Amino acid sequence: MRAVAVALYVALASAAFADEPVDTAKSIIRAQIEAFLEDDADTAYSFASPAIRAKFPDKQIFLEMVKRSYQHLYRPGHFAFGRSKVVGEEVIQEVLISGWDGKDWTAIYDLVRDPDGSYKVNGVIMVQTAPGPEL
Secondary structure, three states, rough: OOHHHHHHHHHHHHHHHHHHHHHHHHHHHHHHHHHHHHHOOHHHHHOOOHHHHHHHOOOHHHHHHHHHHHHHOOEEEEEEEEEEEEEEOEEEEEEEEEEOOOOEEEEEEEEEEEOOOOOOEEEEEEEEEEOOOOO
């Protein structure tokens, strides 16, 4: 009986550990979107990976790039989390966005583990979602 209890505990702990990077990634994405909504360049930039910081060495330039190239992420109407995948030290997370303009988008986030152990946003690909049937 004790062996069954130990096996169950290990299985549950493993499942919880597997969800941890995804939960962390979702928290980071949510916080960055909230920072965009508040035009808080400091906070939004704090979630950028070293590779993104190398491309955009100034937080204001970073925020302007997001405003221009990722308008639906910068000002989402509504958003929800979709599928996620953990690959080694990387988390791929879908964010489903209903845009302010009535268009639907999927933002595919790539988060990587930083040397300090935290996760950082390493890139986002925006894909316009095909419209569903009209009701």
